[in-house]
Amino acid sequence: MAGSVAGPEIERLIQLLARLPGLGPRSARRAALHLIKKRDALMTPLTAALQVALDRIQVCKICGNIDSQNPCTVCTDPRRDPSIIVVVADVADLWALERANAVNGRYHVLGATLSPLDGVGPQDLTLDALVARAHETEVTEVVLALNATVDGQTTAHYITDLLQEAGVRVTRLAHGVPVGGELDYLDEGTLSAAMRQRTLF
Amino acid sequence: MAGSVAGPEIERLIQLLARLPGLGPRSARRAALHLIKKRDALMTPLTAALQVALDRIQVCKICGNIDSQNPCTVCTDPRRDPSIIVVVADVADLWALERANAVNGRYHVLGATLSPLDGVGPQDLTLDALVARAHETEVTEVVLALNATVDGQTTAHYITDLLQEAGVRVTRLAHGVPVGGELDYLDEGTLSAAMRQRTLF
Numbered sequence A, B: 001m002a003g004s005v006a007g008p009e010i011e012r013l014i015q016l017l018a019r020l021p022g023l024g025p026r027s028a029r030r031a032a033l034h035l036i037k038k039r040d041a042l043m044t045p046l047t048a049a050l051q052v053a054l055d056r057i058q059v060c061k062i063c064g065n066i067d068s069q070n071p072c073t074v075c076t077d078p079r080r081d082p083s084i085i086v087v088v089a090d091v092a093d094l095w096a097l098e099r100a101n102a103v104n105g106r107y108h109v110l111g112a113t114l115s116p117l118d119g120v121g122p123q124d125l126t127l128d129a130l131v132a133r134a135h136e137t138e139v140t141e142v143v144l145a146l147n148a149t150v151d152g153q154t155t156a157h158y159i160t161d162l163l164q165e166a167g168v169r170v171t172r173l174a175h176g177v178p179v180g181g182e183l184d185y186l187d188e189g190t191l192s193a194a195m196r197q198r199t200l201f
Helices: A002-006 A008-017 A025-037 A039-056 A091-099 A127-134 A150-162 A188-196 B002-006 B008-017 B025-037 B039-056 B091-099 B127-134 B150-165 B188-196
Strands: A084-088 A106-109 A141-144 A169-172 B084-088 B106-109 B141-144 B169-172
Touching: A008 A025, A008 B039, A025 A039, A025 B039, A025 B091, A039 B008, A039 B025, A039 B039, A084 A091, A084 A127, A091 A106, A091 B025, A106 A127, A127 A150, A141 A150, A150 A169, B008 B025, B025 B039, B084 B091, B084 B127, B091 B106, B106 B127, B127 B150, B141 B150, B150 B169
Parallel strands: A084 A106, A084 A141, A141 A169, B084 B106, B084 B141, B141 B169
Antiparallel strands: none
């Protein structure tokens, strides 16, 4: 055991690093060693950055985004179109859409998608808050930017039903050929959808 | 950019996490989100563990191992055979040998292997300290536990020459079939070595 050689402090660090997604026990050990070797260049600033994040990061009380201000930068940005709410499952999806500069609306983070098999039900999602926001007069469209998986689509249908009384347009992302994608490698469902929803060139 | 959405604190955390071996920009983003979501269960203890490691971990002045005591646990362990010094390139190799419980000697961490192509020369390794240790009267054997790569073997030859005056037996790890390994997948060099060094059953 590394613990008996290098002391309990390092063993504890390795165990915690191994719980990060993408790091297993072996790569966590490598990461810990790397940190210790790059003490001034990496370990000290990383420790400080974690402490700053611990002190400052909060969940936005409006949309569920995470930010150092609350409400978050997106919710308080006056240049955002207040008529559009983009519903995402996770903050990671919000970040992905922002990186793509895909939409100028505001967001609503559900926190998860419905998944009966994993025991995730409607009460686990921020659905009440979404329904309340959809009823605000300035909101005219709710875009369901959810994964094109069974769970994502189940969630999309569920939300569409919930919002029937809200008087908003409920839309979803288009299916189609990914930019840069080769037809030969695409599944039949995507190809059929892309053909059905073909647009003028 | 996630930075514009989630604030500079998170962006900084992602950038630092991305410099860990095994994490790229994308998985660093995922790791940062995971940390923020698991604030109490992971982010707080990891920050504390890093701080403890920063405060306590040192490089052993005798062997180059890292530990919270100096000299390290291995060097100060009276049950270790003081006649054997096991030379490794890196602390990770020391840990691997300890996990395998492979040897009951003490270690010497070189810090690197000779690599003319990468500009690593003898002055970059802890060779003076090794030679001095090899001259101690209690030391009778130096085991070169170096990678079976060109750089590792170059280093092994270089050290063997250095230690000619020290009056110690210089040995190296055996080559052979890895335990659980299938002959069909082994290279010719390993197979020939395993055959040459065959032992009584």
